[in-house]
Amino acid sequence: MSQVIDILSALLMSAGGVFCVIGAVGVLRMPGFYTRMHAASVIDTLGASLIILGLLLQSGFSLASAKLVILWLLIFFCSPTASHSLANAAHQRGIKPWQPDQGASSSSKN
Amino acid sequence: MQRFHSISVVISLFVFWLVLSGYFTPFLVTVGLAVSVLVVWFAHRMDVIDQEGHPLQLRGGVVHYWPWLIVEIVKSAWTVSRLIVHPRLPISPTLLRVKMSQRTPVGQVMYANSITLTPGTISVAIEGDEIVVHALTQAGADDLVGGEMDRRVSACEGRA
Secondary structure: OHHHHHHHHHHHHHHHHHHHHHHHHHHHHOOOHHHHHHHHHHHHHHHHHHHHHHHHHHHOOOHHHHHHHHHHHHHHHHHHHHHHHHHHHHHHOOOOOOOHHHOOHHHHHO | OHHHHHHHHHHHHHHHHHHHHOOOOHHHHHHHHHHHHHHHHHHHHHOOOOOOOOOHHHHHHHHHHHHHHHHHHHHHHHHHHHHHHOOOOOOOOEEEEEEOOOOOHHHHHHHHHHHHHOOOEEEEEEEOOEEEEEEOOHHHHHHHHHOHHHHHHHHHHHOO
């Protein structure tokens, strides 16, 4: 039984790691400011959730699990707030969203 | 109602203390309870404790809303991940305005945060009763204009 849980949690954590890497690749590949933020949001939703889920299976029914759940709630309340204030700051500074006709070369100036 | 609300804040703080401390000796549990009561008393005197800081009225609503939101997050995170690994990066970013039907600030924050939390859409600014949203793809923008999330947040808010 514990072997099944080990394998399951390893799978979940690996999947979470894969989504974190995908998000990082997206931050590098996407053109423009706002589109890069979209890629980053994959990391702190699916990536973080899967890793925490895997860790929850490891810790079982204990105080550590309760702390992991609090951590998960913290991420889910704070990350959209931080993303919003970042996007809002960019919006107020007048950063224009990237448009497809701009081409990839000019995107780094956004 | 006010008293019930304060007691619920004390209980939440006390549970938070217990979980973070992990020591269940009589002394530490007593100190934790005393500190929770003191903090709520101070907060009352400072008049910073209200329905927004501890939105107890949403307790019935979120039970229905969060599971739906989590499914939406997983679906759109999967969509965005596929866009990222796609060789041609087929994105069509748009900036759009979405009407929000929530009446209270807590409901509006819930809606804006839900939009940001779902990968592929970010709430950029709030102007009046509209949210300026940046969407990664036209399809993601159309989903939002469809208004299902708006309806569900309002339903969650209205369950109070």
